[in-house]
Amino acid sequence: MHTAFAAELEERLVRYARLDTQADEGSSTTPSTAKQYDLLNLLVEELHAIGAEEVTLTSYGAVLATIPATVAHSVPTIAFLAHVDTAPAFNGTGVKPLVHRNYDGNPIVLPDDPHQVLTTDHFPYLETKIGDDIITASGTTLLGADDKAGIAIIMTMAHYLLQERTVPHGKIRLCFTPDEEIGRGVHPDLPRDLQADAAYTLDGGPLGEVVYETFSADKATVQITGVSIHPGYAKGELVNALHLAAKIIDTLPQVTMTPETTDGRQGFIHVYQMTGTAAAAELHFILRDFEREGLQAHGELLQQVCATIQATEPRAQITCTITPQYRNMRYWLEHDMRPVELALEACQQLGIEPFSPPTRGGTDGSRLTEMGVPTPNLFTGMQNIHGPLEWISVQDMVHATAVCVKLAQLWSKG
Missing domain, CATH: 3.40.630.10 (Zn peptidases)
Structure with a gap:
């Protein structure tokens, strides 16, 4: 056989x-x-x-x-x-x-x-x-x-x-x-x-x-709308959506909460795609944890980081949408x-x-x-x-x- x-x-x-x-x-x-x-x-x-x-x-x-x-x-x-x-x-x-x-x-x-x-x-x-x-x-x-x-x-x-x-x-x-x-x-x-x-x-x-x-899993999409203007006349006016996207990624824990730094039963927040221009950008994340509470905490942390970066630049608009995937x-x-x-x-x-x-x-x-x-x-x-x-x-x-x-x-x- x-x-x-x-x-x-x-x-x-x-x-x-x-x-x-x-x-x-x-x-x-x-x-x-x-x-x-x-x-x-x-x-x-x-x-x-x-x-x-x-x-x-x-x-x-x-x-x-x-x-x-x-x-x-x-x-x-x-x-x-x-x-x-x-x-x-x-x-x-x-x-x-x-x-x-x-x-x-x-x-x-x-x-x-x-x-x-x-x-x-x-x-x-x-x-x-x-x-x-x-x-x-x-x-x-x-x-x-x-x-x-x-x-x-x-x-x-x-x-x-x-x-x-x-x-x-x-x-x-x-x-x-x-x-x-x-x-x-x-x-x-x-x-x-x-x-x-x-x-x-x-x-x-x-x-x-x-x-x-x-894992339990959610997906998150962060959308960033900046202020676009000709770069030659941008002083005090331009709000670069790509810079804000980079700040969001940089503010998230890099050493303890990414796929490349976790194993076993540790969960993570993983940014896997970034697209956009100075005018508008979009980040795509997957959130993973073995427990519901941990998964919820990852989502809340991402939302908190987005809110913090939003507060530094009120002229921009940052939204974070979390969608359930599986448990x-x-x-x-x-x-x-x-x-x-x-x-x-x-x-x-x-x-x-x-x-x-x-x-x-x-x-x-x-x-x-x-x-x-x-x-x-x-x-x-x-x-x-x-x-x-x-x-x-x-x-x-x-x-x-x-x-x-x-x-x-x-x-x-x-």
Whole structure:
């Protein structure tokens, strides 16, 4: 079974990764980019080809399908989800997946940019994968294993279960969402359309990772309107919006509250985009913390800094708008840990040592859990996501697929 999984997983990930499916936060459409349909439509075709039932592409750009139950008794319906979009943080056009077979532990130099090198010194997890088949991009793009590895795992699991009808399992729902990377993967109608009692996202990292605690997240937009005038006659008149934007960034804590200075359970305030002119500027922030109180404090601090800079220059106009994104799934899962416990049991039965770190990010499962469908996140093996050094072990994907099959069996016990 595992050998067959490996070949299919590799072939699927390579095929999916070649498709450019980057999301666009500035777009108001759903999905945010039309090119996400290239993969969504392909998945519809492939689901039909492997014999899935109730294959649907929704109006909001999610693909849904069903693997019918093989047990007669009533058991919970579970779902497996992955997202088709890739992050807008780095180039996703022209991805050339490369398979490095039987990795020998030496540096992996990516050919299209030889400055991009994977080494076991810098990436200790890579050292644990000697002998595995490693997939990377070529050096000038991300790979897109986040989350096309998750898609490949779910599709390979589905293909296996649809062929091997003797494997006991209840009704299984499959779901592939758009726009997860920009926080818009879970449409308000998705919980109703999914029709699942519990779910799992395949969007995690190292072998054995079972996540049931994520960041809570808000987004903040700061808009600054200055006073514009010809710079030759600007003395005493010009109010430069870019200067005010820089003051806001400089006034925020730099040493204790940015992504590059925090880890573990520490939250942060992250400015990730600044645009504008001397006349008007806009700052975009993400606010993250594991606890609601910490997240609220980050928002209040940002608003206080904006108010302070506003007070220094009353001729300007500064507004700070905070928009909720998602909340720590732990708040809901801690009331019903069965989806987590079965995931841990599935790993253990397969000889995989599970672990559950709090993840410094979020998934579609964060929103789904909040909306009533408990959805922990499972490992895929993906590493160094959102950049040119992204890589994944095919053998980690094999283990993830086996965990999904085992989960289907464990849930069939009712």
